[in-house]
Structures are given as C-alpha cells and as structure tokens.
Amino acid sequence: MRGRISILLVPLAASALLPFAVFRANRIAAGEPRSLIETLGTAGASAALLALGLAIAALMVIRQPLWRLGVAVPLLVSLVLAMGWGAARLGADAPTAARIGPGAGFWIALTLAGLLLIDALARLRPGPAARLGFAAGAVALVWLLLGSGVLAELSVMEEYRSRSAAFWREGGRHLWLAFGSFGVAMAAGVPLGIALARAPRLRQPVLGALTAVQTIPSIALFGMLILPLGWVAANLPGAAALGIRGIGMAPAFVALLLYSLLPIVANTVAGLTGVPRSVTEAADGMGLTRRERLWRVDIPLAAPVIVAAARIVLVQNIGMATVGALIGAGGFGTFVFQGIGQTATDLILLGALPTVALAFVTSAVLDAAAGLLPGAAP
Amino acid sequence: MIEFQSVSKLYDGLAAVDDVSLTLERGTLTAVVGTSGSGKSTLLRMVNRLVEPTSGRVLIDGADTASVPPAQLRRRIGYVIQDTGLFPHWSAARNIATVPELLGWPKAQIRARVRELMEVLQLDPDAIGPRRPHELSGGQAQRVGVARALAARPALLLMDEPFGALDPVIRGQAQADLRRVQRQLGTTVILVTHDMAEAIRLGDRIAVMREGRIEQFAAPAEIIAAPATPFVADLLGEGDRAFRLMSLRPAREIAEPGAAEGPMLPAGSSLAEALAEMIWTGRDRLPIAGPDGRAVGVVRRDAVIRAGRPEAGPE
Numbered sequence: 148m149r150g151r152i153s154i155l156l157v158p159l160a161a162s163a164l165l166p167f168a169v170f171r172a173n174r175i176a177a178g179e180p181r182s183l184i185e186t187l188g189t190a191g192a193s194a195a196l197l198a199l200g201l202a203i204a205a206l207m208v209i210r211q212p213l214w215r216l217g218v219a220v221p222l223l224v225s226l227v228l229a230m231g232w233g234a235a236r237l238g239a240d241a242p243t244a245a246r247i248g249p250g251a252g253f254w255i256a257l258t259l260a261g262l263l264l265i266d267a268l269a270r271l272r273p274g275p276a277a278r279l280g281f282a283a284g285a286v287a288l289v290w291l292l293l294g295s296g297v298l299a300e301l302s303v304m305e306e307y308r309s310r311s312a313a314f315w316r317e318g319g320r321h322l323w324l325a326f327g328s329f330g331v332a333m334a335a336g337v338p339l340g341i342a343l344a345r346a347p348r349l350r351q352p353v354l355g356a357l358t359a360v361q362t363i364p365s366i367a368l369f370g371m372l373i374l375p376l377g378w379v380a381a382n383l384p385g386a387a388a389l390g391i392r393g394i395g396m397a398p399a400f401v402a403l404l405l406y407s408l409l410p411i412v413a414n415t416v417a418g419l420t421g422v423p424r425s426v427t428e429a430a431d432g433m434g435l436t437r438r439e440r441l442w443r444v445d446i447p448l449a450a451p452v453i454v455a456a457a458r459i460v461l462v463q464n465i466g467m468a469t470v471g472a473l474i475g476a477g478g479f480g481t482f483v484f485q486g487i488g489q490t491a492t493d494l495i496l497l498g499a500l501p502t503v504a505l506a507f508v509t510s511a512v513l514d515a516a517a518g519l520l521p522g523a524a525p
Numbered sequence: 526m527i528e529f530q531s532v533s534k535l536y537d538g539l540a541a542v543d544d545v546s547l548t549l550e551r552g553t554l555t556a557v558v559g560t561s562g563s564g565k566s567t568l569l570r571m572v573n574r575l576v577e578p579t580s581g582r583v584l585i586d587g588a589d590t591a592s593v594p595p596a597q598l599r600r601r602i603g604y605v606i607q608d609t610g611l612f613p614h615w616s617a618a619r620n621i622a623t624v625p626e627l628l629g630w631p632k633a634q635i636r637a638r639v640r641e642l643m644e645v646l647q648l649d650p651d652a653i654g655p656r657r658p659h660e661l662s663g664g665q666a667q668r669v670g671v672a673r674a675l676a677a678r679p680a681l682l683l684m685d686e687p688f689g690a691l692d693p694v695i696r697g698q699a700q701a702d703l704r705r706v707q708r709q710l711g712t713t714v715i716l717v718t719h720d721m722a723e724a725i726r727l728g729d730r731i732a733v734m735r736e737g738r739i740e741q742f743a744a745p746a747e748i749i750a751a752p753a754t755p756f757v758a759d760l761l762g763e764g765d766r767a768f769r770l771m772s773l774r775p776a777r778e779i780a781e782p783g784a785a786e787g788p789m790l791p792a793g794s795s796l797a798e799a800l801a802e803m804i805w806t807g808r809d810r811l812p813i814a815g816p817d818g819r820a821v822g823v824v825r826r827d828a829v830i831r832a833g834r835p836e837a838g839p840e
C-alpha cells in the first residue's frame with residue numbers, strides 16, 4: 148500500500164517543472180505562465196526545490212504515519228506560503244492592474260501533497276474525537292494563513308478585497324440555503340421515514356415519488372418551481388411578505404429541500420428496519436411502550452444511518468446551492484456565474500473555493516459525529 | 526399461578542396453539558418442549574401479550590392478563606430470548622437496568638440492584654458492567670439477558686430457548702445457574718425448549734407440545750416412565766430412558782445402613798452417578814455421604830439397577 152501511494156511522489160517532483168504561477172496584465176486578460184524560478188527568483192526557487200527534494204526523500208523512506216503527517220503538513224503549508232511570496236514578488240514590479248494567480252504546477256503539487264496528507268491521516272486510524280480535532284486544526288490553519296496577509300497579493304484575494312461585503316453576505320445566504328433547507332428536510336423527512344418504516348405498503352409509492360424528484364436536473368427543478376411559487380406569492384395573503392417569490396431564494400430553497408428528502412427518508416427507513424428483530428422483540432417484551440422504544444432503541448440504533456444521510460444531503464446542498472444563483476437566490480454561486488460571464492477566473496475561484504472548503508469541513512465533522520454516536524457500529 | 530383456559534391462536538385459519546388448558550403452580554419451573562413449529566413460542570408469548578389469543582384466556586394469580594395494559598403487564602414479567610436481544614448501544618449494566626428505569630426506581634436503588642444481580646449471576650460488576658454487548662462472550666451475554674429479565678423482581682419469568690445458542694459446556698453451567706437462581710428467588714418459570722434432555726434436567730413439570738396441542742403434562746419421571754403417546758416416546762428417544770430416569774433420582778433414596786470400602790459417593794449423587802462409579806472402580810457397594818460429608822450408609826448395585834426401572838415398568 149505504501150508503495151502505491153509513493154507513486155504520487157513522481158508527479159509531485161515533476162510538478163516543479165510546470166508553471167508555478169500565472170500572470171495576467173489585468174483581471175480578465177489571458178494568463179501567461181511563470182516558472183518556479185521566474186516566480187521565486189533563483190535563490191527562492193533553489194530553496195523551494197531543496198525543500199521539495201527533502202520532503203520527497205523523507206516520504207520515500209518514512210513509514211510511520213505520524214512522521215509522514217509531519218512531512219506532508221509543512222510541505223502543504225510551505226507550498227501555500229511560497230505562492231503568497233511569489234505573488235508578492237511578481238506583483239512588486241508589475242502595474243497595479245496586473246494579477247498573479249496560482250499556476251498548474253502549484254495546483255498539481257497542492258493536490259498531490261493533499262493526497263499524501265489524507266493518506267497519512269487515514270493510516271493513523273484516528274477516532275472520532277481525533278478526526279474532529281484534525282478538522283478544527285485544518286480550519287484554524289487556513290484561517291491563520293488567510294489572516295496573516297501573506298496571501299494578500301494573490302489575485303483571488305484581490306477579488307475578495309474588492310467585494311468583501313458581498314462575499315460575506317452571499318456566504319450567509321449560501322449557508323442559509325444549504326443548512327436551512329437541510330433542517331426543514333430533516334424535520335419533515337425523519338418523521339416521514341418513521342411513518343414509512345411502520346407502514347410497509349406506503350413505502351414503495353413514497354420512495355418512488357422522491358426518487359423521481361431526484362432525477363430532475365436542478366436547473367429544470369428551479370424552473371418548474373417558478374410558476375407555482377409565483378402563484379403562491381400572488382394569491383396567498385402574507386406569502387410575499389415572507390419573501391416567497393417565483394424567483395430568488397424561495398424556489399432554490401424548496402428545490403434543495405426536495406432533493407434532500409430522498410436520502411433522509413430512505414435512510415431513516417433503512418436504519419429503522421435494520422434494527423435487529425431480537426432487539427425489538429426484547430424491547431417489546433420488557434414493556435417499553437411504542438414511544439419509549441422509538442426514542443430509546445430504534446432511533447439511537449438508526450442514528451448512524453440517518454447521520455450518513457445528513458452528510459450526503461449537506462454536501463449535496465452546499466454544492467447545489469451554487470446553482471441557485473442562476474435564479475437569483477444568491478450564495479457563492481453568484482461569484483461563479485459572474486466570473487464565467489466576465490471570463491474572470493479569479494472571481495470563479497472566489498465562489499468555488501469556499502464552497503469546496505465548506506463541503507469538506509461539513510463532511511469531516513459529520514463523519515466524526517457519526518462515529519461518536521452510541522449506536523455506531525463497533 | 527398461571528392458568529391457560531382453552532387458549533387458541535389462529536394464523537390465517539391455522540391453529541398455532543389449539544385449545545390449550547394448563548395450570549402452572551407458583552414457584553415451579555415448567556418446561557414446554559416440542560419440535561420446531563409446534564406452537565411453543567406462541568403459547569409463551571400469549572402470557573405477556575406479545576401475541577393476543579384468538580380465543581380463551583390467560584390468568585395470572587386469578588387475574589385475566591387481557592385486563593392489564595400490555596406494557597404494564599410486561600414490566601412485571603421477565604422475558605429471555607435465544608438471541609438475548611440485548612440493546613447493542615447500551616452497556617451491560619444499563620441493559621440490566623432497563624425495566625427498573627422504566628418503572629422509575631431511584632438511581633441509587635437501580636445501581637445497587639444491578640450490582641446484586643450481576644453478583645448472583647457471577648458477572649463481575651466492575652469488569653462486565655461497563656461493557657457493550659458486542660464485547661461479551663456468548664455465555665456472558667446470555668447471563669446479562671437473564672439478569673435484565675430478573676431486574677425488577679418479577680414473580681414470573683418467560684424463557685424462549687434461552688440456552689439454544691450456547692455451546693454444551695457453557696449451556697450446562699447456564700442451566701445449573703438457572704436452577705439455582707430459580708430456587709433461590711422462588712420465581713415461577715416457563716421455559717421453552719426443543720431439547721428433551723434440557724426439559725428433564727430443569728423442569729419440575731414438562732408440557733410436551735405437538736401441532737399446537739399439549740400431548741402430555743407431567744413430572745419428568747412420569748414422562749420418562751410412562752410416555753402418554755408415541756410422539757412423547759419418540760421425543761424421549763428409546764435408547765437411554767433408563768439412564769435418564771436414573772439421573773433424576775438421588776442415590777441417597779436407596780441407601781441402606783452399613784459400611785463399605787473405598788472413596789465415598791458425594792451427598793447429591795444420582796443413581797446414574799452411583800452406577801458409573803461402581804463400573805469405573807469395580808465395586809458393587811459404595812459408601813454414601815450425608816449432607817455433612819460423613820458416611821450415612823451404603824448403596825448396593827442391584828438396588829441401583831432395580832431403582833432404575835420405572836415403577837410400572839417391566840419386571
């Protein structure tokens with residue numbers, strides 16, 4: 148296994164030959180590649196290559212996952228720092244309109260170092276608490292790097308500075324879309340799942356209908372919701388005051404909610420029907436009422452499966468909320484679509500990077516949370 | 526006292542239990558034995574209303590079980606099943622505390638009761654108590670299941686093939702423990718099994734079931750000596766009936782005054798054990814010990830063999 152992951156070290160070494168940065172005369176101009184030497188200067192590039200060489204050599208010989216982690220984390224951090232310094236160096240003698248962003252070499256090296264880090268982490272087999280700790284550490288590290296100002300000259304950060312208020316506003320809307328629709332879906336889906344677990348006859352029709360919803364492409368579903376919600380806004384007193392409109396937040400919220408239902412309902416049913424027969428029999432035989440059995444036995448034992456659905460749904464929602472920007476729902480998607488419209492790659496990244504990070508952290512936290520549940524598989 | 530009064534249970538028109546009437550005395554252990562599908566579990570589950578009779582009544586101490594809400598009824602009746610049905614997300618101790626918790630006992634009292642029961646069942650409270658069921662051996666899990674059923678001091682304990690999943694050595698131990706605990710607490714027990722040897726070993730009375738009906742309801746010695754139907758005889762197995770009978774009767778019953786050479790037979794030995802000892806050591810007279818361990822008489826070989834015959838059996 149170690150041999151196989153070590154294959155990654157070859158492209159990692161090769162990535163040093165690819166352009167490390169991209170230089171643009173202005174934010175929408177075509178990019179020109181900048182090599183490692185051009186970006187960091189001879190001395191800087193030599194130091195970087197030496198560090199990379201040492202890291203690769205170390206990863207070839209070290210087996211102990213904790214030590215491998217001790218190599219991969221500094222490697223990742225120095226890559227990002229090198230990018231920040233390189234951007235500052237290139238930006239120093241360029242006109243103000245010029246933009247410097249990461250090049251192919253940086254992205255590839257970042258991905259590979261990330262994979263090596265994840266591999267070392269997986270080998271450590273951390274418990275749920277340790278995994279939560281790692282996730283918190285990663286968030287803190289990113290926060291520190293962003294806050295320190297070393298990355299300030301990077302083009303993405305320039306895009307951020309020029310619209311930081313919009314960034315946080317859209318971020319808030321993104322969270323509200325993704326987590327709010329998830330919350331409503333849980334509140335509706337779990338009781339529905341409980342009901343279906345008790346009524347096998349209703350199971351097929353309901354799950355079938357929810358599956359049909361999943362097959363509708365998201366843009367089509369947004370479109371399909373514009374008319375009925377527009378009608379509701381126009382005809383139901385008070386609906387418009389609540390922010391319900393044919394376009395904007397409401398249809399996106401409802402669409403995400405509909406997509407969320409199938410995983411939540413299906414997993415709730417699967418979790419509840421998966422409780423061993425002997426356990427329910429014993430619970431009934433001890434004299435637990437239906438409600439006592441539900442809360443003390445059935446739900447705790449089904450919880451890991453339900454949390455697995457919650458994780459799928461949240462990651463799916465965080466990604467899909469981006470598309471909501473197309474119908475005016477806001478969210479990080481706003482920057483992505485503006486960026487596409489203006490062919491401004493950095494603006495696209497400003498929307499895409501936080502979305503990916505958000506999905507990543509949410510997934511890690513829920514994964515660890517599932518492991519902490521008392522009903523989790525031993 | 527448990528009374529089944531003309532109890533039947535039909536599934537899709539077919540009788541799983543067919544017009545059963547039985548009276549079980551308080552403080553006794555009744556073994557319900559029969560082949561698979563003969564309706565044993567259905568009969569048992571009608572006592573705690575996991576199954577509702579199609580017709581007939583089940584009375585406990587004269588009160589119709591149908592007049593008590595099921596949850597309330599079941600909290601007063603212990604229930605043990607073959608797969609233990611321990612709650613996998615709770616520790617052994619919490620499992621045992623299930624019914625006292627439902628009944629709202631004070632916490633300290635529950636804790637004391639859990640410890641007490643674990644000690645009675647020879648489970649170390651500090652080592653075993655915090656473990657989750659998947660961390661227990663089969664025998665330990667089974668004993669936790671029994672402790673859980675006994676937690677709220679039920680006067681009645683229902684057991685559905687409780688030892689079926691255990692290997693023979695552990696099963697023997699578990700059977701002996703059950704007998705000891707049952708005597709100690711005076712609990713009325715109904716035990717379902719498909720194993721006639723187990724029924725003979727444990728039952729004060731045995732109810733033999735076939736196709737939903739009771740074929741014979743009698744004490745073990747009587748069942749062995751005089752099986753009421755060919756089915757009962759089949760279930761007994763013809764070959765070793767004499768040994769089964771001899772393993773039921775204590776050797777002390779046939780002791781005569783006198784003395785004999787060699788090591789003494791322990792006080793609680795059965796006729797079968799006396800005979801085995803005679804064959805093994807080549808003696809035809811054995812001294813036998815009383816409860817205090819001192820010799821109280823001798824057991825002679827021909828007396829053992831005579832006693833091994835059923836009273837009404839072939840001379």
Ligand SMILES: Nc1ncnc2c1ncn2[C@@H]1O[C@H](COP(=O)(O)OP(=O)(O)O)[C@@H](O)[C@H]1O
Binds near residue numbers: 536559
């Ligand atoms: N819930 C049920 N629905 C339909 N048939 C059942 C049900 N429970 C038991 N039976 C039938 O009743 C008969 C007796 O079953 P059971 O009491 O479990 O037998 P035993 O415990 O002696 O093996 C069997 O033929 C079984 O198939």
Ligand SMILES: [Mg+2]
Binds near residue numbers: 565566
């Ligand atoms: Mg059965």
